Amino acid sequence: MDNDNRLRRGTYSFYESTVAHLEQLSAQRLRERDTDLLRQALHVGSLFVSLLGEADPASGNFGLYSTDELAVLLRPWVVIALDWLEQHGHPIANEAAAAVNIKALFSLLGSLGTSDFQQDQTAQRTAVVEGTGPLTSPGAGAVISGDVLASLKLDDDPIV
Amino acid sequence: MNKHNTSNQTLEGLQECSWGAQVLQKYALTANNAPIESAILYPLVGDHPPIEAYILSLDFGKRALKVGGVDKFADFHARTFVDAYAAAKQLKQQEESGEGESIWKVRGPGEAKLSEAFRFGNSALRTAEALPVNETAAARLEDPRVRNMTICAVIQILQDMKIYPTVYEDGMPVLKKLHVVLCIGLPVDDLTRRREETEQALQHLKGEYRIEQFDTKSGKTETWAIEVNGFIPTPQPRGTHYTAMRRLDGTPALPKKITTVIDIGGGDIYAYEVDSSSGVVVEGQRLGDGTIAIARELIPLVEDTYGVHISEAQAQEALHLRTILKGGEEIDISGLLEQLRPRFAHLLTTVTISKRMLATFIIFSGGGAALLHNEIAAKMQALPGQHEVGKDYLILPSAIAPIANCIGLFAHGYYRVQQLIRTKVTEFLELYESLQALEEKVRAGAAAGSHPPADQQLALQEGQERLRKHVGQYYPLIVQQVRQERRALAG
Numbered sequence: 299m300d301n302d303n304r305l306r307r308g309t310y311s312f313y314e315s316t317v318a319h320l321e322q323l324s325a326q327r328l329r330e331r332d333t334d335l336l337r338q339a340l341h342v343g344s345l346f347v348s349l350l351g352e353a354d355p356a357s358g359n360f361g362l363y364s365t366d367e368l369a370v371l372l373r374p375w376v377v378i379a380l381d382w383l384e385q386h387g388h389p390i391a392n393e394a395a396a397a398v399n400i401k402a403l404f405s406l407l408g409s410l411g412t413s414d415f416q417q418d419q420t421a422q423r424t425a426v427v428e429g430t431g432p433l434t435s436p437g438a439g440a441v442i443s444g445d446v447l448a449s450l451k452l453d454d455d456p457i458v
Numbered sequence: 459m460n461k462h463n464t465s466n467q468t469l470e471g472l473q474e475c476s477w478g479a480q481v482l483q484k485y486a487l488t489a490n491n492a493p494i495e496s497a498i499l500y501p502l503v504g505d506h507p508p509i510e511a512y513i514l515s516l517d518f519g520k521r522a523l524k525v526g527g528v529d530k531f532a533d534f535h536a537r538t539f540v541d542a543y544a545a546a547k548q549l550k551q552q553e554e555s556g557e558g559e560s561i562w563k564v565r566g567p568g569e570a571k572l573s574e575a576f577r578f579g580n581s582a583l584r585t586a587e588a589l590p591v592n593e594t595a596a597a598r599l600e601d602p603r604v605r606n607m608t609i610c611a612v613i614q615i616l617q618d619m620k621i622y623p624t625v626y627e628d629g630m631p632v633l634k635k636l637h638v639v640l641c642i643g644l645p646v647d648d649l650t651r652r653r654e655e656t657e658q659a660l661q662h663l664k665g666e667y668r669i670e671q672f673d674t675k676s677g678k679t680e681t682w683a684i685e686v687n688g689f690i691p692t693p694q695p696r697g698t699h700y701t702a703m704r705r706l707d708g709t710p711a712l713p714k715k716i717t718t719v720i721d722i723g724g725g726d727i728y729a730y731e732v733d734s735s736s737g738v739v740v741e742g743q744r745l746g747d748g749t750i751a752i753a754r755e756l757i758p759l760v761e762d763t764y765g766v767h768i769s770e771a772q773a774q775e776a777l778h779l780r781t782i783l784k785g786g787e788e789i790d791i792s793g794l795l796e797q798l799r800p801r802f803a804h805l806l807t808t809v810t811i812s813k814r815m816l817a818t819f820i821i822f823s824g825g826g827a828a829l830l831h832n833e834i835a836a837k838m839q840a841l842p843g844q845h846e847v848g849k850d851y852l853i854l855p856s857a858i859a860p861i862a863n864c865i866g867l868f869a870h871g872y873y874r875v876q877q878l879i880r881t882k883v884t885e886f887l888e889l890y891e892s893l894q895a896l897e898e899k900v901r902a903g904a905a906a907g908s909h910p911p912a913d914q915q916l917a918l919q920e921g922q923e924r925l926r927k928h929v930g931q932y933y934p935l936i937v938q939q940v941r942q943e944r945r946a947l948a949g
Contacts, residue, residue: 327632385625386510387497387530426934427890427941439872440492441935444943446708447877451736455696455874457639458660458689 345372470855471848476711478701481865482858486532489707493532496619496868498875500639501882502687505927511637511687513875514615515867516608517694518595518644521724521750521774522825525611526864529619534868536861537618539579539611542586542771543603546575558675560614564606567665575672578607583772584783592725595648596659609667612638613682623682635666635683641871643694643863646730646742660689690874692867693739695719695730698823700866702852703734708873710734714819720809721863722826723748724774727809731818737870746808749826752801753777759794777829778860803833811841820851823863828856879933883940886930893921 317332320339324332348360348368360368383389472479480487487494500511517524519541526536546561559581563572576582598604616636624631648656669682698719705711717732727745732738753773760768760776766784768776780795781788811820822834834853838845845851854862896918900910910918930937 326635387495426931426937427887439498440489440494440706441939442489442708442873442876444880444940447873447880449736450708450873450877451738452870452874452877454738455690455692455870457874457878458657458664458691 342375345375468855471852472702472855473705473711473848475705476702477704477706477865477869478854478858478862480706481534481701482855484533487528487534487706488532489705494528494706494872495530495532496527497530498872499879499932500637500687500875501879501929501932504882504885504929505924506929508929508932509637509687511639512616512619512621513639513641513868513871514612515697515864515871516612516640516642517697517861517863517867518598518608518642519694519723519863520592520726521748521771522860523608523611524861524864525615526861526868527615527619528868529621534865535615535618536864537611537615538860539607539614540583540771540775541607542580542582543576543578543607544582544585546577558673560610561672561674562606562610563670563672564609565668566602566605566609567663567667572668572670573602573606576603576606578610580775583769583775586769586771594652594655595644596652596655599656599659599663605663608663609669609684609686610671612640612684613669613671623680633681633683635685637685637687639688639690639871639875640686641690641692641867641874643692643697643867646693646695646728646739649691649693656691660691664688690871692870693730693742694863694867695721695728695732695739695742695823696737696870697863697866698821698854699732699734699737700869701823701858701862702821702854702866704737704866704869706869708869712819716740716818718815718818718820720745720820720822720827722805722809722822722824722830724753724825725750727805727826729809729815734819745810747805748824749774749777749805749829751805752798752829755798755801756791756794759797760791763794764789778825802830803836806830806833806837809837811837816841816843816845816850822851822853823859825860827854828859831856831859879936880940882928883930883933883936884944886925886928887937887940887944889921889925889928893918893925896921 316339320335321332324330324335330338344361345368348363353360353365358364363371469479469482472482477487496512496514497510498513499508501508502511512527515524515526517526521541523539523541524536525539526534528534559577561575561577563575565572577585599608616638621636623633623636625634626632642660644656664686667682667684667686669684671680671682672678673680698721699717703710703712703714703717712734714734717734719728719730719732721728721730726748729743729745730739731741733740750770753770753776756773756776757768757770760766760773760782764782764784766782768782772782776782776791777795780790780792782791783789805826827834831853835847838851838853847853853859858865896914900914900918903910925931
């Protein structure tokens with residue numbers, strides 16, 4: 299498959315990591331081109347970004363869609379996401395984690411359009427180091443203390 | 459403590475908080491208030507996001523392969539596969555009651571074609587081909603049949619853990635590549651005198667596998683894509699040691715300085731001295747033949763009594779299952795095994811409990827420890843002086859003795875990956891701090907009206923680029939822990 303940074307060379311201007319992510323996904327799946335994935339990402343992403351908007355006072359719509367239409371369009375993606383989280387061991391029923399992640403999601407959505415990609419990335423890294431961002435990451439599991447790991451002399455068994 | 463199932467298993471001197479006791483009682487495995495599970499974000503390469511991988515344990519025994527892993531509910535799963543391989547002539551659906559069998563084909567890294575169809579483990583026992591069991595680990599791993607069996611064993615444990623080869627997208631099943639990191643338990647010799655040869659053999663096993671699993675009951679074929687991303691070669695006794703002597707958070711379960719692990723396996727009996735503070739194996743010694751010695755006695759006994767010939771591998775299995783196949787039916791051979799009881803005690807005559815051993819905490823482990831439990835207890839009671847279970851020695855409970863290495867190897871694999879993540883996080887923090895210092899310098903220079911030199915600008919750009927991609931940023935909780943530890947160290 300032609301994977302020659304089409305998106306980067308194109309007329310679009312997107313966040314670099316989003317482009318890289320779609321290219322990688324396309325290379326992994328070998329079924330869609332990265333541009334196909336981009337169109338899908340735009341569609342799905344636009345539905346979620348609608349959540350930030352306020353309803354038009356005259357029509358009551360969010361962008362093009364009424365509340366009911368938006369709900370119908372959003373629902374399958376929410377269900378898919380919930381299933382995916384469940385299948386990968388991070389059910390949303392874990393309330394503490396959910397609260398953190400939803401907060402992080404809204405903070406991220408809120409930053410769209412107001413700061414450029416580089417600033418976002420820097421802010422995220424700073425949040426990671428300073429501990430002001432979410433402290434959970436998927437698949438992190440139980441964390442073992444550094445002192446204990448040091449006592450086990452694990453370097454004697456290198457990873458081959 | 460989160461208990462998934464009720465269990466009345468006796469701990470027989472095992473500490474309640476140890477890995478062994480937790481698995482025996484079917485508790486959900488947790489440490490520091492979080493679940494332990496096989497699925498983990500694995501930092502494969504420094505400048506790429508981590509991949510989702512499964513840490514699994516693999517006890518590469520001479521007579522059986524044991525595989526273990528922990529599912530998303532933090533339950534430990536283990537399976538034992540007899541070292542038996544048989545080519546399957548045809549893939550044919552069969553009318554069967556109960557569970558069907560699997561017939562496998564494997565395509566390894568860089569190979570163009572799938573392997574021959576084969577059965578392995580118990581389903582291959584009757585028609586098994588001779589496999590290299592007394593060779594070095596490297597020689598065994600290089601045999602494509604052994605390699606293919608190992609990969610299929612990995613798949614079977616993933617199935618037990620309810621991990622599937624496909625994901626559904628828009629209602630369509632899509633093949634998903636599963637990444638695995640295997641903590642493989644090997645004989646001590648293979649990791650000391652023959653380490654280089656062993657590591658080279660493991661390197662050849664890394665890579666992508668495509669596997670076809672044909673189910674004889676449903677007639678359906680399932681395709682799996684697996685990538686082996688890494689091996690953590692570990693001396694087998696370290697597994698048993700962790701099982702009995704470590705809590706789930708890695709701290710000691712028993713305050714012992716030196717431990718002797720007496721591993722009564724199918725092929726051999728070994729005694730290993732282990733430094734309890736670290737789990738590092740200090741010394742190993744072969745004491746004699748394992749339960750194969752009893753199995754060989756069983757073969758003529760079965761032939762004389764039932765007129766049926768069984769192989770050594772079948773005889774080994776019969777010792778544990780207490781049954782053989784005759785006329786297509788399972789026959790109870792408990793009576794024959796009782797006749798062999800004197801042989802059981804005789805096997806232990808090679809296990810001399812020396813005064814040096816008695817100065818250490820002794821753990822009896824392996825399939826043979828389950829089989830000879832009463833004889834071992836009698837032997838320990840007959841020793842001069844008082845030796846208490848749980849204080850001076852342990853005979854691992856029969857339910858976990860055969861998989862004791864496997865349980866502890868999973869623990870070791872989990873800790874080893876945690877340490878790898880910590881190393882990456884430390885790199886990330888060091889880079890972050892050095893960049894902060896550089897930025898401060900540039901700002902101070904700018905305040906004084908000087909333009910930053912080109913090399914400083916370049917270093918800043920390169921550093922920012924490395925930081926942007928660094929895998930350490932994906933572990934925020936560990937970043938915080940390491941940062942606190944570094945601050946505490948800095949005083």
